[in-house]
Amino acid sequence: xxxxxxxxxxxxxxxxxxxxxxxxxxxxxxxxxxxxxxxxxxxxxxxxxxxxxxxxxxxxxxxxxxxxxxxxxxxxxxxxxxxxxxxxxxxxxxxxxxxxxxxxxxxxxxxxxxxxxxxxxxxxxxxxxxxxxxxxxxxxxxxxxxxxxxxxxxxxxxxxxxxxxxxxxxxxxxxxxxxxxxxxxxxxxxxxxxxxxxxxxxxxxxxxxxxxxxxxxxxxxxxxxxxxxxxxxxxx
Amino acid sequence: xxxxxxxxxxxxxxxxxxxxxxxxxxxxxxxxxxxxxxxxxxxxxxxxxxxxxxxxxxxxxxxxxxxxxxxxxxxxxxxxxxxxxxxxxxxxxxxxxxxxxxxxxxxxxxxxxxxxxxxxxxxxxxxxxxxxxxxxxxxxxxxxxxxxxxxxxxxxxxxxxxxxxxxxxxxxxxxxxxxxxxxxxxxxxxxxxxxxxxxxxxxxxxxxxxxxxxxxxxxxxxxxxxxxxxxxxxxxxxxxxxxxxxxxxxxxxxxxxxxxxxxxx
Amino acid sequence: xxxxxxxxxxxxxxxxxxxxxxxxxxxxxxxxxxxxxxxxxxxxxxxxxxxxxxxxxxxxxxxxxxxxxxxxxxxxxxxxxxxxxxxxxxxxxxxxxxxxxxxxxxxxxxxxxxxxxxxxxxxxxxxxxxxxxxxxxxxxxxxxxxxxxxxxxxxxxxxxxxxxxxxxxxxxxxxxxxxxxxxxxxxxxxxxxxxxxxxxxxxxxxxxxxxxxxxxxxxxxxxxxxxxxxxxxxxxxxxxxxxxxxxxxxxxxxxxxxxxxxxxxxxxxxxxxxxxxxxxxxxxxxxxxxxxxxxxxxxxxxxxxxxxxxxxxxxxxxxxxxxxxxxxxxxxxxxxxxxxxxxxxxxxxxxxxxxxxxxxxxxxxxxxxxxxxxxxxxxxxxxxxxxxxxxxxxxxxxxxxxxxxxxxxxxxxxxxxxxxxxxxxxxxxxxxxxxxxxxxxx
Numbered sequence: 001x002x003x004x005x006x007x008x009x010x011x012x013x014x015x016x017x018x019x020x021x022x023x024x025x026x027x028x029x030x031x032x033x034x035x036x037x038x039x040x041x042x043x044x045x046x047x048x049x050x051x052x053x054x055x056x057x058x059x060x061x062x063x064x065x066x067x068x069x070x071x072x073x074x075x076x077x078x079x080x081x082x083x084x085x086x087x088x089x090x091x092x093x094x095x096x097x098x099x100x101x102x103x104x105x106x107x108x109x110x111x112x113x114x115x116x117x118x119x120x121x122x123x124x125x126x127x128x129x130x131x132x133x134x135x136x137x138x139x140x141x142x143x144x145x146x147x148x149x150x151x152x153x154x155x156x157x158x159x160x161x162x163x164x165x166x167x168x169x170x171x172x173x174x175x176x177x178x179x180x181x182x183x184x185x186x187x188x189x190x191x192x193x194x195x196x197x198x199x200x201x202x203x204x205x206x207x208x209x210x211x212x213x214x215x216x217x218x219x220x221x222x223x224x225x226x227x228x229x230x231x232x233x234x235x236x
Numbered sequence: 237x238x239x240x241x242x243x244x245x246x247x248x249x250x251x252x253x254x255x256x257x258x259x260x261x262x263x264x265x266x267x268x269x270x271x272x273x274x275x276x277x278x279x280x281x282x283x284x285x286x287x288x289x290x291x292x293x294x295x296x297x298x299x300x301x302x303x304x305x306x307x308x309x310x311x312x313x314x315x316x317x318x319x320x321x322x323x324x325x326x327x328x329x330x331x332x333x334x335x336x337x338x339x340x341x342x343x344x345x346x347x348x349x350x351x352x353x354x355x356x357x358x359x360x361x362x363x364x365x366x367x368x369x370x371x372x373x374x375x376x377x378x379x380x381x382x383x384x385x386x387x388x389x390x391x392x393x394x395x396x397x398x399x400x401x402x403x404x405x406x407x408x409x410x411x412x413x414x415x416x417x418x419x420x421x422x423x424x425x426x427x428x429x430x431x432x433x434x435x436x437x438x439x440x441x442x443x444x445x446x447x448x449x450x451x452x453x454x455x456x457x458x459x460x461x462x463x464x465x466x467x468x469x470x471x472x473x474x475x476x477x478x479x480x481x482x483x484x485x486x487x488x489x490x491x492x493x494x495x496x497x498x499x500x501x
Numbered sequence: 502x503x504x505x506x507x508x509x510x511x512x513x514x515x516x517x518x519x520x521x522x523x524x525x526x527x528x529x530x531x532x533x534x535x536x537x538x539x540x541x542x543x544x545x546x547x548x549x550x551x552x553x554x555x556x557x558x559x560x561x562x563x564x565x566x567x568x569x570x571x572x573x574x575x576x577x578x579x580x581x582x583x584x585x586x587x588x589x590x591x592x593x594x595x596x597x598x599x600x601x602x603x604x605x606x607x608x609x610x611x612x613x614x615x616x617x618x619x620x621x622x623x624x625x626x627x628x629x630x631x632x633x634x635x636x637x638x639x640x641x642x643x644x645x646x647x648x649x650x651x652x653x654x655x656x657x658x659x660x661x662x663x664x665x666x667x668x669x670x671x672x673x674x675x676x677x678x679x680x681x682x683x684x685x686x687x688x689x690x691x692x693x694x695x696x697x698x699x700x701x702x703x704x705x706x707x708x709x710x711x712x713x714x715x716x717x718x719x720x721x722x723x724x725x726x727x728x729x730x731x732x733x734x735x736x737x738x739x740x741x742x743x744x745x746x747x748x749x750x751x752x753x754x755x756x757x758x759x760x761x762x763x764x765x766x767x768x769x770x771x772x773x774x775x776x777x778x779x780x781x782x783x784x785x786x787x788x789x790x791x792x793x794x795x796x797x798x799x800x801x802x803x804x805x806x807x808x809x810x811x812x813x814x815x816x817x818x819x820x821x822x823x824x825x826x827x828x829x830x831x832x833x834x835x836x837x838x839x840x841x842x843x844x845x846x847x848x849x850x851x852x853x854x855x856x857x858x859x860x861x862x863x864x865x866x867x868x869x870x871x872x873x874x875x876x877x878x879x880x881x882x883x884x885x886x887x888x889x890x891x892x893x894x895x896x897x898x899x900x901x902x903x904x905x906x907x908x909x910x911x912x913x914x915x916x917x918x919x920x921x922x923x924x925x926x927x928x929x930x931x932x933x934x935x936x937x938x939x940x941x942x943x
Binding site: 300302305307330331333334337338339340342344345346347356357360361407410411413414 | 751821824826827829830831832833835839840844
């Protein structure tokens with residue numbers, strides 16, 4: 001089966017929407033990395049740039065929604081094409097949320113600059129952000145290459161992010177118990193960690209969406225979850 | 237989406253009306269239908285889709301032996317209607333066609349009054365004992381075809397004077413009037429405007445409560461809108477047959493995928 | 502093509518307001534073609550007008566005949582004597598001649614002719630006309646009755662300009678003196694031209710009495726033939742076409758039959774005539790010269806026309822109607838007779854009437870089966886006699902008159918053509934009316 005439509009304009013439309021998603025993905029990736037870096041280096045200027053770039057991400061999402069609506073209305077896509085358009089919408093939604101989290105990370109950098117430094121978590125956070133960014137890159141690759149296997153790997157990778165978040169949760173608890181003056185900073189840092197963990201979840205959602213796009217079915221078994229912080233009552 | 241619609245999807249539970257086994261149709265030396273096996277459910281709309289010349293119309297016409305009128309056409313294999321082979325030597329095609337009505341691509345009312353158009357079938361099949369009976373059949377058929385309110389004041393007007401959509405609904409009413417069990421429709425909306433098409437589609441959906449409806453259509457969207465099951469024909473083969481929603485969101489066969497998504501197959 | 506594109510590229514954009522050479526050329530060709538067409542139609546119309554005026558001019562004279570008005574006293578004794586004699590009509594003739602002489606002298610017209618010579622002006626039908634009147638009205642015996650007698654064809658010819666004094670020089674029937682007399686009689690209104698109904702309803706007359714000849718009997722002959730043709734060729738033709746068009750399997754045999762029917766339509770009519778002689782008269786021993794035989798021969802000739810036009814009419818019924826009927830469970834037969842045939846009816850009727858019209862005007866086969874000559878002399882006594890006794894037909898009668906020697910018959914042949922054309926026109930009008938009446942849209 002050829003991948004080309006008889007109507008070549010239809011192909012161009014679909015390609016254009018997917019290109020927008022990729023562009024949006026690139027912006028979000030940069031936002032994650034820049035956000036994490038601004039946090040580690042307490043770089044207020046970089047943080048400002050991340051916050052400014054979020055506007056572009058939001059606009060891209062609007063544009064993708066519009067293009068998808070146009071495509072549904074004008075081309076009446078079915079089957080694979082329908083899944084492509086639906087996936088595009090969902091991916092754009094997820095990317096927008098991830099972008100928001102990255103912006104939030106940058107926002108908190110401005111606050112953390114004023115606080116006393118807590119050694120350790122910054123580097124961990126950055127690692128965690130890198131991890132999520134890597135997952136996002138893989139999801140986008142899987143999306144553009146229609147690679148369900150790669151998407152499945154990403155989905156399993158969420159486990160690692162959750163583990164990292166668990167470790168940091170305990171770390172923050174310890175810091176806060178050691179010295180109550182750390183509490184404000186730790187609360188902010190914890191929110192950042194939680195946001196990154198949420199990004200991981202969103203990326204996993206995206207991976208599932210890519211699997212649906214390729215196979216036509218959502219993976220049935222529940223996602224491997226490792227975020228056990230809901231059960232932690234005290235530091236061991 | 238309400239629960240009623242979702243229940244409709246459980247089409248596999250319904251009784252089987254038509255059952256085709258290893259059906260071959262030849263036009264002279266051309267092998268038009270190759271080894272088709274299909275079970276058509278009762279009280280269900282089944283759509284046949286496929287590119288031109290794929291044999292979907294041929295197969296449809298073999299279901300009520302309309303192909304008999306073509307000298308060079310030959311049908312092999314078994315087509316069972318309620319378990320009876322319709323190509324059995326003892327079967328009179330006229331009797332079969334009374335059970336399996338047909339609506340054609342172009343609206344083709346007889347050049348007679350609206351009343352006579354509907355009354356013709358019941359008359360030749362002796363379905364009405366007297367004039368009152370016949371009036372009743374005409375009225376109920378027209379009501380069923382959602383045409384009654386538009387024509388009740390001019391039943392004596394010629395059927396050919398109606399608009400295209402009305403004519404096609406008249407033809408459906410005419411087919412319904414002989415009280416068939418199955419209604420075959422060969423591209424019934426291809427000559428109609430979108431409004432008339434929508435009216436006919438609505439009608440088809442209503443007819444489903446009483447008949448098994450088989451519709452051949454070139455419009456995939458129409459198949460998607462009106463049918464519960466869809467069969468995709470390609471080069472005389474039945475490529476894929478299944479629940480319509482499944483065919484249109486996630487077809488199994490790449491040829492189906494290519495066709496319904498408008499790709500170069 | 503290359504020139505045009507070169508031009509365009511050279512001058513840049515071409516203007517729509519300026520016609521280029523190709524367009525001008527094309528338009529000129531089109532205009533020329535239109536003129537050819539108009540010229541062709543004009544030529545056709547000119548011939549038609551010529552034909553119609555010639556027929557109207559020559560033929561109309563046949564409908565007016567010269568009569569002489571003579572009051573005759575029906576003397577009882579003279580009539581009794583005449584009826585008793587062997588030569589009844591010659592006795593009546595004498596009475597008429599005497600009355601004519603009296604009338605002429607009373608009108609102060611001088612003549613040295615005797616009664617017998619004067620009587621040469623009259624048609625030989627005059628005595629029979631008078632006797633018929635006397636036998637029909639015996640109570641009028643003794644009265645003086647004013648008769649309108651036909652004049653002889655010479656007198657008639659003189660008034661119509663066909664006969665001149667010079668041409669009478671070698672004619673033993675009439676002298677120039679008669680013509681002088683006729684001039685005077687015409688002046689006082691004794692002799693005048695009048696509409697002659699006998700030309701339409703009368704029977705044929707012998708060679709010497711053209712003034713008496715009429716078309717009536719041969720019209721009846723034609724009508725009897727048309728009955729035979731209609732009642733044989735319509736059912737046979739329609740049945741054959743329905744079978745061939747709707748029921749017959751497409752095989753080599755039906756193809757062969759189809760080709761042969763088309764060929765039959767092109768067979769010269771004289772061939773059907775010789776066939777009629779061989780089959781119906783020599784083998785079938787049917788009476789010669791009978792309208793029945795003529796009708797049978799014309800049926801053979803008309804059948805292909807009817808079959809071809811009926812099949813065309815059936816073919817023109819859209820197949821969707823047949824499918825619709827089959828779709829609601831009608832049988833083949835029901836679909837044909839309930840739906841297809843009614844729709845094809847106007848076409849079938851038109852074809853049939855055209856076929857009949859063709860048969861009505863057909864001459865050649867009738868000549869072969871002997872429906873020509875001096876035979877349309879008596880009205881048939883009844884329908885059976887009408888079919889079986891020798892008779893002529895309109896075109897054969899016209900042919901017969903045209904070949905007779907007397908120029909008066911030539912005029913009657915033209916007149917006969919007018920009657921024939923009126924019949925054909927009437928049939929075509931009927932065809933148009935039927936088509937209008939039955940025609941339905943689908």
